[in-house]
Amino acid sequence: MTTNSTETKASAKSFIKIADDEKGYPLDQFCIPKHYEEDLERVLIPEGLINDRTERLARDIVETFGNEAIVVLCVLKGGYKFFTDLVDKIQVLNRNRGHSIQMAVDFIRLKSYMNESSTGKIEVIGGDNLENLKGKNVLIVEDIIDTGRTMQQLLELMxxxxxxxxxxxxxLLKRTPLSVGYIPDYIGFEVPNLFLVGYALDYNEFFRDLSHICVINSNGKEKYSIQQ
Known part of the structure; x- marks a missing residue:
């Protein structure tokens, strides 16, 4: 469970909460790449559910910004899939609603993880000059908020x-005792304190080619770990 302060802040947010005892779905009920079949415990969030939830988030974002132009800033690499799908759905809304929002896109690449652990500091290893964002409405798109430290540091940079x-x-927003209490403005799913892969979330750069969000097992962690 999240801390009391986190739960209080999150109460005003709209998200789908996945319980700690959620069993998910058996791997054999979905199309899983053969090379990952022995490395996963279960499917936690199927791709179809992610797609529907992303569509609702797109609508919420359009309603929030109204006629204001925005720059959608993708946090690479993990955020690219969610970013692409979210932008596509905003574009559909722009074509089919009475008003639309003008969008530009930008990218930044960060690094804060090795194996299962956060390194404790943000490392900007790629991206355009952020000075271009001065005076603009910026929507940062991230795959997962874990402890929240990385996002806090990015917001300070912004x-x-x-x-x-x-x-x-x-x-995703992870429930973890290590959370600093940061809550994003738009949340797809609140998830248990598990290491999740798929839908562009990686484990040492593997599993990005997995469509569903799954729980990695001990075999997968050992197979794809970085030896130090």
Whole structure:
């Protein structure tokens, strides 16, 4: 469970909560790449459910910004799949609603993990000049908020370039005792304290080619670990 302060902040947010005892779905009920069949415990969130939830988040974002132009900033690499699907759904809404929001896109690449552990500091290893975001409405798109430290550091970096506004959309928010209490503006799913892979979430750069969000097993962790 999250801390009391986190639960209080999250109460105003809209998200799907996946319980700690959620059993998920057997692997043999889904199409899993052969090379990962022995490395996963179960499917936790099927791709179809992710797709539907992303569509609702897109609608919420369009309603929030109204006629304001936005820059959608993708946090690579893990966020690219959620980012692509979210932008596509906003574009569909732009074509089929009475009003639309103008979008530009930008990218930043960060690193804060090795194996299962956060390194404790954010490392910007790729991206355009963030000065281009000065005076603009920025929507940061992330795959997962874990402890929240990485996002807090990114928001501090963002504040230095003086955007007009900054909001954060994260597909997943993890319940972890290590959380600093940060809650994003848009949340797809609140998930248990498990190491999840798939839908572009990786374990040392593997599993990005897995369509569903799954729980990695001990065999997968051992097979794809980085030896130090």
């Amino acid at each position: 504040s230095s370039v003086q955007p007009k506004s900054v909001k954060v959309a994260s597909l």
